[in-house]
Amino acid sequence: MISNLAALPIVIPLIAGVLAALFHKKLKIVRVYAQVLTLINTGVVAYILFYVHQNGSVILESGDWMAPFGIVLVADMLSMTLVLTTNIVAIACIFYAPQSLSQKQEEFYFYTFYFLLISGVSGAFITGDLFNLFVFFEVLLMASYGLIVLGGEKVQLRESMKYVLINLFSSMLFVTTIAFLYSVVGTVNMAQIAERVGEVEQTGILTTIGILLFFVFGTKAALFPLYYWLPRPYIAPNPVISALFGALLTKVGIYSLLRVFSLIFVHERDVTHEFFIWIAALTLIFGSIGALSTNNIKLVVAYNIIPAVGFMLVGIGVYNSTGFSGTVYYLVHDMIIKAALFLLVGAIAYLAGTSDLRKIRGLIHHYPLLGWMFFISAFVLAGIPPFSGFVGKLVLLQGAMEADRIIIAIIGLGSSLLILLSVIRIFVRGFWGEKDESITPNRNAARGFIMPVVFLLFFSVILGVGAEWFYPSIESIGDYLMNPENYIESILKE
């Protein structure tokens, strides 16, 4: 009975989304409904996380089909931590949405797509079955296709074509890779795949399949050289939708990499994990240069997704407990801060009337709180103490040092500086300078935009200042990932 808990984070948003479609035109009701349901879901998820923390993983064998035969849902510490973070981001976005979206966009099923997206993301984190992971990828992608064209502007339609095509192609590659894997190991249950790959010591064909899977998840997570599709489609839709995409979608890709390459393909690390380090280095360099290359403030933030993914890949590549803890910590940190930044630049672009940095100046005179919030989030992003970015990067670099990877540590620190430069440039040029008299300040709108961001930054600060409280749990997740036999045993129960 208690094992049914594992399905709740998927089922609640799914049902909520379907019901929201029934009264999509009654905006007042649907807004409150969506906010309440999001809060309830977050409460449930927080309870499950607490339960898992106390009693160990909750495993649901759906339809009572025994583990390797049926689909299993695995709510362990890693997946539940990420689901909770997803829901925290969701709360900020749902309270930001009414200010940011036009009436037409809200009426055209924004709340339905939003809940389906949350459901898909949570499902991808929780599932313990590789094919089911593909299905949840499709659920969240379908919702994201709906969200990206919401409004139907020229730019959106143009960019969404590319977005849908690249995702469709990588999904088909995913299915093909699963077919390969099935023909070799004869199962799609992740625990059993891991067991069987371990039995045959990961022969050449399995390493090839591993690299293929890396390309699939690399496309979704936006790694070098597969990130070129990411920045433009992400800035085309409304800021609140960009925030959901930037905070959640690429992170599902990096989570899948973390899961697959800590559990299944761990026997040929000289090939796979060595390769990741170099890919991570290139991702860091090209992502941070990309962020410096543009004057469009939304594009700056969208480019900043890429080096963050590079950082997380470093933790997977170095393959030690500290590296994994760093990746998990950074994942949580990055989901929150990317959402905050997208919401902030959305607010700036809305209040200043343009997203071209050359045309924005002196905003701090009109909106002091907005300015300081942006300043703090720039520091969080770049990793300046005492905020969460600092702790995440510190642990990752510790992991890299333990594995004697000095070069990647230097590249990481260097790109942190470039990241700081890219976002502080927005602060210096956009907020400082002469007062722009042509703008009539809209304080009410600004307050509605800022509160959700304050909420997110609160978590960022807590995560940084209170690192002592959170770190032991994160460290135990790192140890758990280093010992995949725990995961395998908990599911197959032999």
Place this chain on the structure above:
Amino acid sequence: MELIMSILAGVLFTAGVYNLLQKQMLRIIIGTALISHGAHLFILTMGELKTGAPPILDYDIEHYADPLPQALILTSIVISFGVTSLLLVLAYRASKENGTDNMEKLRGNEND
């Protein structure tokens, strides 16, 4: 039989990738459809092609068909069908709004 099916899947993939690299939207969509057909055939082949055996797993039955690939394909077919139809509508709207269906002309630039 498996060999022929594998080659067929390969041919579908090749034709799909060729079409995917074209400029015209409709060709690109046909390309994705061909690739998904290739992927589905491939799953079927990977589960070994047998006829006349029931899908029963028991320790004293030696000859049985594997039902799992079919379940996987069914899921995958439904998904790719949905995405393809969405893509067709999207391409129609995108080409109407932008006045062209040539992907070369839909690159976009810095200031929009």
